[in-house]
Amino acid sequence: xxxxxxxGSFAEFGSVSAPVGLCYIAAKLRAEGYPxxxxxxxxxxxxxxxxxxxxxDYAPDVVGMSCKxxxxxxxxxxxxxxxKRRPQLSIVAGGHHVTILPERSLREFPSFDYLVLGEGxxxxxxxxxxxxxxxxxxxxxxxxxxxxxxxxxxAPRERIKDLDAIPPPAYDLxxxxxxxxxxxxxxxxxxxxxxxxLSRGCTxxxxxxxxxxxGNRITRHGPDYGVTLIEKLRDEHGIKxxxxxxxxxxxxxxxxxxxxxxxxxxRVKVPxxxxxxxxxxxxxxxxxxxxxxxxxxMFGIESGSQKMLDMMNKGISIDQIREAVKITQKHGIxxxxxxxxxxxxETERTMAETEKLIKELKLFDVSxxxxxxxxxxxxxxxxxxxxxxVEDWEKSGCLDEVVFVPHGLTASKIAEYxxxxxxxxxxxxxQWLMAPTRIHTFKHFKGLxxxxxxx
Numbered sequence: 193x194x195x196x197x198x199x200g201s202f203a204e205f206g207s208v209s210a211p212v213g214l215c216y217i218a219a220k221l222r223a224e225g226y227p228x229x230x231x232x233x234x235x236x237x238x239x240x241x242x243x244x245x246x247x248x249d250y251a252p253d254v255v256g257m258s259c260k261x262x263x264x265x266x267x268x269x270x271x272x273x274x275x276k277r278r279p280q281l282s283i284v285a286g287g288h289h290v291t292i293l294p295e296r297s298l299r300e301f302p303s304f305d306y307l308v309l310g311e312g313x314x315x316x317x318x319x320x321x322x323x324x325x326x327x328x329x330x331x332x333x334x335x336x337x338x339x340x341x342x343x344x345x346x347a348p349r350e351r352i353k354d355l356d357a358i359p360p361p362a363y364d365l366x367x368x369x370x371x372x373x374x375x376x377x378x379x380x381x382x383x384x385x386x387x388x389x390l391s392r393g394c395t396x397x398x399x400x401x402x403x404x405x406x407g408n409r410i411t412r413h414g415p416d417y418g419v420t421l422i423e424k425l426r427d428e429h430g431i432k433x434x435x436x437x438x439x440x441x442x443x444x445x446x447x448x449x450x451x452x453x454x455x456x457x458x459r460v461k462v463p464x465x466x467x468x469x470x471x472x473x474x475x476x477x478x479x480x481x482x483x484x485x486x487x488x489x490m491f492g493i494e495s496g497s498q499k500m501l502d503m504m505n506k507g508i509s510i511d512q513i514r515e516a517v518k519i520t521q522k523h524g525i526x527x528x529x530x531x532x533x534x535x536x537x538e539t540e541r542t543m544a545e546t547e548k549l550i551k552e553l554k555l556f557d558v559s560x561x562x563x564x565x566x567x568x569x570x571x572x573x574x575x576x577x578x579x580x581x582v583e584d585w586e587k588s589g590c591l592d593e594v595v596f597v598p599h600g601l602t603a604s605k606i607a608e609y610x611x612x613x614x615x616x617x618x619x620x621x622x623q624w625l626m627a628p629t630r631i632h633t634f635k636h637f638k639g640l641x642x643x644x645x646x647x
Contacts, residue, residue: 215361404568496549536578
């Protein structure tokens with residue numbers, strides 16, 4: 193999928209992240225003696241026909257595809273193209289979308305032969321053994337397939353308890369990291385930058401979030417594993433800035449302190465940004481983060497309306513938001529707020545409350561998106577009760593699309609408040625003064641100029 197399809201008019205500000213799940217699976221299969229290659233069509237900006245040709249050049253026996261909801265249509269188009277050229281090719285799909293909707297995916301996407309549900313490292317390995325030996329596929333946990341045209345869903349696979357037992361992700365199979373991957377530009381201070389994830393899962397119970405992949409149980413790499421991975425990214429790939437994309441990097445204080453102490457003791461000296469809930473922030477964590485090189489914390493705030501926060505089951509208050517942002521800024525760490533407009537129950541009044549809170553907080557950056565119903569989220573099945581939703585997987589990831597409109601609102605009104613919320617943050621004198629620090633490439637310069645001259 194091209195970056196323009198995901199970010200629309202925000203394409204200059206968009207990110208390209210490494211396919212971490214595929215890199216873990218590839219590393220495990222390679223350790224078991226399989227010849228493995230990765231083609232990252234997003235990073236290489238390949239269209240569907242070009243992707244099909246590149247894959248066929250590898251002459252594979254099995255092709256695995258990662259399927260987030262926003263990518264699943266393009267993934268199936270690639271699978272269709274491959275099947276037309278090589279009908280005998282085995283195609284395996286994995287990721288959040290097919291994990292949540294296995295039976296539907298088998299019906300909607302006939303070119304997917306097998307679905308790996310949940311964590312894929314062990315399941316994919318066992319599937320390859322079964323395909324080679326003719327063993328019974330139904331005995332493999334975490335798998336979906338068709339038997340005589342009928343969908344078969346096997347027993348769930350237990351979560352991997354020790355993530356350190358998995359070989360480090362095979363980043364060496366990707367295109368050059370420093371030139372093909374970058375986080376969202378307002379999450380970094382310098383390039384080349386790279387996103388890493390050292391844990392799986394989240395304890396939050398937000399109703400808009402897809403928890404079907406990992407549930408509410410968190411597993412983590414040990415501190416040594418994480419610091420060693422960062423050292424390799426720095427020394428072998430020239431990475432100068434990191435973004436920790438864990439759902440809540442700061443949740444476990446004991447783990448966090450050990451990890452940050454290791455970074456300092458081993459003189460990693462790679463500055464970073466990380467994500468956090470506002471209710472996991474305290475002075476001790478902030479002191480440790482600043483010492484280890486944290487430049488920015490991205491908070492999942494979502495709304496300036498307590499009514500909307502409660503409907504989302506965020507479990508936080510407006511006062512907690514204010515306090516977390518205040519003490520983070522006091523320690524000299526920049527703050528970014530993630531916000532969501534158009535959630536079920538949203539009104540113009542609640543959107544105005546979000547705009548007001550953004551003005552009050554004086555965040556360094558914001559990211560304002562419209563609500564997209566995700567399969568696996570608690571609210572997903574109830575969305576029709578609250579408004580109008582036309583399900584279109586291709587539009588589900590694009591920032592320019594308003595795919596759900598609550599009763600009493602219009603798509604144009606939601607889009608208007610998206611712009612007003614951005615203006616509440618960026619149309620201020622101090623933001624103009626800071627603009628030069630945000631420019632890392634000519635693409636960023638063009639995007640900033642387009643934004644400022646449009647406002």
